[in-house]
Amino acid sequence: MIVRQLQTGLFLLCCLCLHTIALAEVKPLPIPAPPALAAKSYLLLDYDTGTVITQKNPDEKLEPASLTKMMTAYIVSFQLIHGDLSPDDMVHVSRTAHGMKGSRTFLEPESMVSIRDLMYGLVVQSGNDASVALAEHIGGSEEGFVSMMNEMARRLGMEDTHYENSTGLPAEGHLTTANDLARLARAVIKDHPELYKLYSIKEFTYNGIKQKNRNTLLLRDPSVDGMKTGHTEAAGYCLVASAKRGDMRLISILLGARNEQLRSTESIKALNYGFRFFETVKIAEAGRKLGDIRIWGGQQENVPMAVAAGHYLTLKTGQAEVLERDYRVTSSLVAPIAKGQKLGMVSFRLDDQILAELPLVALEPVEQGSFFRRVSDSIKRMLK
Numbered sequence: 001m002i003v004r005q006l007q008t009g010l011f012l013l014c015c016l017c018l019h020t021i022a023l024a025e026v027k028p029l030p031i032p033a034p035p036a037l038a039a040k041s042y043l044l045l046d047y048d049t050g051t052v053i054t055q056k057n058p059d060e061k062l063e064p065a066s067l068t069k070m071m072t073a074y075i076v077s078f079q080l081i082h083g084d085l086s087p088d089d090m091v092h093v094s095r096t097a098h099g100m101k102g103s104r105t106f107l108e109p110e111s112m113v114s115i116r117d118l119m120y121g122l123v124v125q126s127g128n129d130a131s132v133a134l135a136e137h138i139g140g141s142e143e144g145f146v147s148m149m150n151e152m153a154r155r156l157g158m159e160d161t162h163y164e165n166s167t168g169l170p171a172e173g174h175l176t177t178a179n180d181l182a183r184l185a186r187a188v189i190k191d192h193p194e195l196y197k198l199y200s201i202k203e204f205t206y207n208g209i210k211q212k213n214r215n216t217l218l219l220r221d222p223s224v225d226g227m228k229t230g231h232t233e234a235a236g237y238c239l240v241a242s243a244k245r246g247d248m249r250l251i252s253i254l255l256g257a258r259n260e261q262l263r264s265t266e267s268i269k270a271l272n273y274g275f276r277f278f279e280t281v282k283i284a285e286a287g288r289k290l291g292d293i294r295i296w297g298g299q300q301e302n303v304p305m306a307v308a309a310g311h312y313l314t315l316k317t318g319q320a321e322v323l324e325r326d327y328r329v330t331s332s333l334v335a336p337i338a339k340g341q342k343l344g345m346v347s348f349r350l351d352d353q354i355l356a357e358l359p360l361v362a363l364e365p366v367e368q369g370s371f372f373r374r375v376s377d378s379i380k381r382m383l384k
Contacts, residue, residue: 031277031316037266040236040256043178044270046280047186047242047249051314053274058182061160061175062255065230065238066103066126068168068176070184071149073123076115076134077188077195078152087116091137093129100128102169103214106207107133117206123195124204125211126229128167135166142166156183170234178253185227185240185251199226199242216264217241221271227251229263237263243271248280281320283348284358286310291327293343296381297374298335298366305329305343307358313348324349329360332381337366 034044034054041057052058079085090112098109105127107113113133121130132142139145142165149163158180164171189196202219203212217224223243230238236256243250252270257263284307292302315323329344337343344360368374 034273035269037254037270038257038262039254039266041178041253042255042266042270043182043253044274045182045251046274046278046312046314047189047251048280048312049314050186053250053278053314054270055178058178058253059160061177063170063174063232063235064168064176064181064255065232065235066168067181067228067230067238067240068163068166068174069122069126069131070181070188070228070240071152071163072131072134072145072166073119073195073198074184074188074192075145075148075152076119076122076138077192079138080115081192085115085138087114087119089115091115091118091133093133094136096142097129097132097136100132100167100169102128102167104128105130105211106209108207119195119198120201120204121206123198123228124201124213125206126214128169131167153180153184156187158183168230168232168235170232178255181240181253181255182251185242185253188227189242189249189251196226199228215239215241216260217243217267220264221268223275224271231260239263239267241267241271243275245275247282248275248278250274277317278314279317279320281313281315281323282310283313283323283325283356284309284311284346287363289363290346290360293329293333295337295366296332296334297369297378298337299369299373300366303333303337303343303366304363305360306363307346308340308361309358311356311358313355315350319350322350323355327360335366335368337362339363339365 041060043055043058044053093107093111095109098107103126105121105125107129118130118134121127135142135145139148145166146163153161161176161180162173164174214229223245226242227240237260238255241252250271252267254263254267286309287306289304290306293305295303326347339362341362342359343362345357346360347357348355
């Protein structure tokens with residue numbers, strides 16, 4: 001009986017030891033390599049941080065096809081925001097605009113159409129006629145508008161982009177890159193949120209003709225809420241897509257896919273990879289108190305500190321839990337202290353790598369204290 005109990009005890013002990021060893025050996029699953037997408041060039045990035053998750057040939061200059069209309073729409077929206085245009089302004093449709101080939105809104109020649117309808121035709125239907133009508137109205141001619149497009153590209157840092165027209169129809173020298181399109185996409189979402197809403201509209205009817213948005217991801221994935229497709233024989237099939245899941249927004253740029261189906265499936269593949277294995281983490285919130293710091297010779301002994309601006313990081317899933325935060329505060333801070341005055345730095349580290357360093361500032365002012373407070377604190381400082 002005793003032998004049997006000892007055997008049972010040893011068996012349980014062995015099982016416990018084996019279980020402990022097994023638990024000790026369990027590690028988080030490694031993140032797989034990003035998928036290789038069937039396209040000439042692509043890029044996947046986090047909207048909030050600009051961090052690139054995966055890319056291929058992001059600086060290769062390629063024809064953008066109708067992705068060009070993202071810039072056309074951006075300039076129209078820019079003028080609407082600054083009061084140079086109104087959505088109800090009426091635009092004359094020239095015979096040149098009416099005669100544009102390719103995708104169309106089916107505008108009638110010599111008709112008057114509102115800026116609002118032309119924007120729907122431009123963004124949702126990718127109408128070349130709507131694009132030229134808007135360009136002629138704003139720039140005096142399409143050529144004049146194109147000069148505005150190229151200037152705006154310079155302002156946005158799109159240094160490898162050059163436009164020859166407002167539509168994206170093939171033209172020598174009409175080129176951009178995935179990197180530049182990412183800059184433009186981020187600018188649309190950040191600067192012109194009302195314009196960005198147009199990119200999620202699934203269909204638009206004009207002149208009795210209903211046309212669906214060519215971005216089929218709007219129907220396939222509810223997290224996708226924009227942006228724009230493009231296609232010519234030379235450019236192949238292109239797509240800029242943006243999706244938001246939870247607090248994370250990703251932007252996918254894909255240029256030169258072989259067919260319409262591939263540009264959608266490859267874009268979804270990229271987005272799913274990014275959302276599954278990465279996360280956007282807000283590591284600091286502007287104005288949120290992080291602690292107090294001693295002030296000498298002031299009307300009060302401490303002043304609350306915070307970071308001046310919020311900051312996000314793109315991290316692999318699970319890394320946020322082991323992110324370390326270090327403070328380096330200026331020693332012997334003496335009143336007066338101004339609100340917003342730099343007090344030190346806070347750094348965020350992962351293992352031995354510093355991912356971000358942000359200035360710490362005073363959340364409120366500290367006036368100089370009385371003569372006796374200053375003398376008392378001066379003595380304390382020397383003793384300290």
